[in-house]
Amino acid sequence: MAKGTVAYKIIEKHLVSGRLIPGEEIAIKIDQTLTQDATGTMAYLQFEAMGVDRVKTELSVSYIDHNMLQTDYKNPDDHKYLMSVAKRYGVYLSKPGNGICHQVHVERFAKPGKTLLGSDSHTPTSGGVGMLAIGAGGLDVAAAMAGEPFYLKMPRIVGVKLTGTLPPWVTAKDIILELLRRLTVKGGVGKIFEYFGEGIKELSVPERATITNMGAELGATTSIFPSDEITRAYLKAQGREEDWIELLPDENAEYDEVIEINLSELEPLIACPHSPDNVVPVREVEGVKVDQVVIGSCTNSSFVDLTRAGKMLEGRRIHPDVIFAVAPGSKQALELIAQEGILLNFLKAGARVLESACGPCIGMGYAPPSGGVSVRSFNRNFEGRSGTKDAKVYLASPEVCVASAIAGEIIDPRRLAEREGIKWIKVQMPERFPYGDEAIIPPLPEEEAKKVEIYRGPNIAPLPEFDELPTEIQGEVSLIVGDNITTDHIMPAGANILPLRSNIYAISEYVYHYVDPEFVSRAKKIRDEKGIANIIIGGENYGQGSSREHAALAPRFLGVRVVIAKSFARIHHANLINFGILPLEFVDKRDYAKFSLGDEVHIPELIDRLKGGKEILVINKTTKEEIACKYSLTPKQVSVLLSGGLLRWIKNKQKV
Numbered sequence: 001m002a003k004g005t006v007a008y009k010i011i012e013k014h015l016v017s018g019r020l021i022p023g024e025e026i027a028i029k030i031d032q033t034l035t036q037d038a039t040g041t042m043a044y045l046q047f048e049a050m051g052v053d054r055v056k057t058e059l060s061v062s063y064i065d066h067n068m069l070q071t072d073y074k075n076p077d078d079h080k081y082l083m084s085v086a087k088r089y090g091v092y093l094s095k096p097g098n099g100i101c102h103q104v105h106v107e108r109f110a111k112p113g114k115t116l117l118g119s120d121s122h123t124p125t126s127g128g129v130g131m132l133a134i135g136a137g138g139l140d141v142a143a144a145m146a147g148e149p150f151y152l153k154m155p156r157i158v159g160v161k162l163t164g165t166l167p168p169w170v171t172a173k174d175i176i177l178e179l180l181r182r183l184t185v186k187g188g189v190g191k192i193f194e195y196f197g198e199g200i201k202e203l204s205v206p207e208r209a210t211i212t213n214m215g216a217e218l219g220a221t222t223s224i225f226p227s228d229e230i231t232r233a234y235l236k237a238q239g240r241e242e243d244w245i246e247l248l249p250d251e252n253a254e255y256d257e258v259i260e261i262n263l264s265e266l267e268p269l270i271a272c273p274h275s276p277d278n279v280v281p282v283r284e285v286e287g288v289k290v291d292q293v294v295i296g297s298c299t300n301s302s303f304v305d306l307t308r309a310g311k312m313l314e315g316r317r318i319h320p321d322v323i324f325a326v327a328p329g330s331k332q333a334l335e336l337i338a339q340e341g342i343l344l345n346f347l348k349a350g351a352r353v354l355e356s357a358c359g360p361c362i363g364m365g366y367a368p369p370s371g372g373v374s375v376r377s378f379n380r381n382f383e384g385r386s387g388t389k390d391a392k393v394y395l396a397s398p399e400v401c402v403a404s405a406i407a408g409e410i411i412d413p414r415r416l417a418e419r420e421g422i423k424w425i426k427v428q429m430p431e432r433f434p435y436g437d438e439a440i441i442p443p444l445p446e447e448e449a450k451k452v453e454i455y456r457g458p459n460i461a462p463l464p465e466f467d468e469l470p471t472e473i474q475g476e477v478s479l480i481v482g483d484n485i486t487t488d489h490i491m492p493a494g495a496n497i498l499p500l501r502s503n504i505y506a507i508s509e510y511v512y513h514y515v516d517p518e519f520v521s522r523a524k525k526i527r528d529e530k531g532i533a534n535i536i537i538g539g540e541n542y543g544q545g546s547s548r549e550h551a552a553l554a555p556r557f558l559g560v561r562v563v564i565a566k567s568f569a570r571i572h573h574a575n576l577i578n579f580g581i582l583p584l585e586f587v588d589k590r591d592y593a594k595f596s597l598g599d600e601v602h603i604p605e606l607i608d609r610l611k612g613g614k615e616i617l618v619i620n621k622t623t624k625e626e627i628a629c630k631y632s633l634t635p636k637q638v639s640v641l642l643s644g645g646l647l648r649w650i651k652n653k654q655k656v
């Protein structure tokens with residue numbers, strides 16, 4: 001039952017309904033929310049549609065960090081909309097250039113013992129200060145801002161016991177890469193990872209945040225560290241000591257499962273293309289020629305990361321064949337490395353300094369050359385995510401990145417250090433950070449806020465209305481995909497597509513664009529000419545990756561009503577339900593092979609079976625076979641599906 005653990009204590013304190021038994025549906029109160037612009041525009045459009053006058057959370061922050069390119073009106077329209085909507089509804093606004101949402105949230109807002117719901121899958125980064133921080137779709141976050149609790153299945157709480165001491169050149173990134181190596185991208189589904197043991201005493205808050213950040217790649221609900229004296233010192237240096245509380249596991253805390261990692265036995269690791277769990281020791285891939293190297297992202301761009309990387313570069317030059325860039329995670333981190341002279345090391349080494357934003361992570365303003373090798377301190381390396389379809393992206397610690405940038409090929413930093421006489425340094429945390437809140441706009445008082453007019457440029461399109469779930473479905477299989485389909489496959493990012501996130505009519509033209517360019521026209525034909533539902537057939541772990549709800553919203557707009565897969569990733573599963581798409585799983589996974597493109601499908605007695613908790617029979621009318629499907633839906637999710645999605649569900653509730 002995981003009693004006495006940090007996660008259990010926070011959940012218990014925030015419990016609105018349900019029992020704390022793994023797998024059972026619970027609802028928890030949400031104290032804070034965060035959104036970023038790529039998911040935020042839609043989240044606030046949905047929040048507006050809920051008709052609430054002001055956010056009901058203790059604190060909500062809207063970050064602008066993803067779509068920074070301002071090459072025409074689209075992104076600036078979105079930014080201005082977000083700025084006005086924050087003013088209108090009592091939300092903090094972090095302006096473009098202030099930093100990546102998770103990095104800034106840890107620095108300026110995260111509080112131990114509180115709950116955070118964010119419309120970004122790496123929201124668990126704030127778990128580094130002992131906060132229960134969960135990533136969700138924008139609609140769930142909008143609902144939390146409107147005062148709704150967050151519903152989830154009570155996760156199993158896995159204790160990760162860290163023993164020993166990290167050797168020089170081995171870092172927090174290697175701890176989480178080791179966990180990914182052992183457990184894979186599916187290993188954390190339905191679980192919270194809670195770190196404990198002697199080993200955590202060595203890890204600073206930014207290092208802990210690297211680990212909780214990349215827990216998202218395990219598919220975990222969240223990851224968390226206790227709030228101890230290290231947390232206190234960090235918050236004090238941020239001028240927020242009053243936000244600190246001690247939050248430790250009880251001595252007799254029982255975890256549902258325990259995994260042990262001996263830090264002394266770790267070595268520098270690297271995730272090879274194209275999955276964050278494709279992890280090997282760096283020494284095994286040494287010698288691979290490198291085209292570009294970048295340090296940044298919400299995983300490894302803190303002051304600690306930048307300082308270590310910058311010190312390695314002191315008096316050295318980047319290899320002539322390599323383009324090296326650094327994107328500090330926040331304005332605060334940038335200010336600090338400027339103050340300490342580290343920034344100069346980057347400049348003198350020949351680095352390109354990017355602004356404090358997501359940038360290269362999603363191919364915005366910095367992408368690898370065709371077929372190129374990019375070594376990054378980031379968290380994801382799915383095919384195409386970098387903006388270049390055939391690029392090979394490796395993920396590693398900033399130390400491995402810098403070593404490879406100097407050598408022009410992937411190299412174990414220990415070997416380069418020996419060769420070049422580079423010393424390993426332990427970064428001291430500053431006693432006082434430059435707070436750097438100049439680009440954070442606090443909420444207006446309520447009366448003033450009511451007078452604010454919301455700006456809506458031409459890139460802000462109204463929300464489409466969706467209907468209820470029909471009693472039975474007639475449909476056609478319009479797409480069949482394999483295992484580990486990511487939300488990047490479903491709804492790609494990239495410089496042309498991201499600016500359309502506030503315009504569902506325009507962005508839906510890109511659904512499955514790089515997987516099957518014919519999908520959209522086929523889906524529209526089925527929706528408009530045949531007047532029946534689109535059905536997608538998927539493999540294992542369908543919808544892994546980011547929290548982007550556009551990967552559910554846009555298919556729904558194209559007429560997708562059912563996805564039948566071998567298994568689903570957590571956030572995408574929830575997003576499908578939020579937009580009224582039924583996620584079904586094969587009872588017998590071999591039945592995946594019983595569908596072909598264009599097969600006609602009938603799903604009878606849908607509502608009765610859902611209400612009765614019975615298996616659903618999917619009839620393939622083309623082959624005349626019956627396929628048994630199951631579903632993993634809580635009573636609330638069934639009710640949301642029947643309403644046609646969460647927005648209608650909330651509106652119906654408000655009418656009562």
Ligand code: F3S
Binds near residue numbers: 100101122298357362
């Ligand atoms: Fe941004 Fe990439 Fe993190 S898009 S929020 S840096 S995963």
